[in-house]
Amino acid sequence: MPDLAISGELLQALAPTGVLRASINLGNPILAKADSGTVTPYGVSVDLANELAARLGVGIRHLVFDAAGKAADALKQDAVDVGFVAIDPARAEGIAFTAPYVLIEGCYLVRQDSPISANAQVDRPGIRVAVGKGSAYDLYLSRELKHxxxxxxxxSPAVVDTFVAEGLDVAAGVRQQLEADCARHAGLRLLPERFMVIRQAMATPKSRPAPAVDFLIRFVEEMKASGFVAQALARHGIAGASVAPAHEQEADR
Structure with a gap:
């Protein structure tokens, strides 16, 4: 971003400790994963955090969380400088968002012999839906489901295990995670339509100055336009997620 100078004030706002602290959510395999036996994360969100630190000329520290709600809480508590979470109004009080960089489908999973065949049949009395605590789809369904x-x-990775162990009616989650769970558990199927689009964005604590948020907004737009995000998805073998379109208006905050 040659037209966006990195002033001392901006650097202090984005990395006040001298190191960029990035909240990394391992609860969504599209964003980040970690090799078995290590906590070193990798994935598109890790690549974006590393690139941002390089642009700022500072070191990077990855703070790894196993659930989106925990990653979001770290942002709200100002315990990290940037993070990668889905845009949701329930999080907006303490978090400033960029526009999304990746779009992901939220879907339902049921047993093969379930009478449920469409999304509209889920919101009925007596139906129990497994969700990942504090996830984007938990927040969304908490508002949308009435019965x-x-x-x-x-x-989120524990959703289908909970669904199976407790004999629940439906599991909700990210399509790719549910597809992987179908491979682990026989006799399951996804409903054909998505119930939501999850808009994954970069974020920073809302207490950070407006120029820091504006810098992140422009950084994300460049990462999309340059092909960086698409290349990261391809490099990490992520299928089914799409690069979010360019966002010319003021991003959701």
Missing amino acids: AALVRAPT
């Missing part, structure tokens, strides 16, 4: 009951698993 079905939500049962919260501790993390």
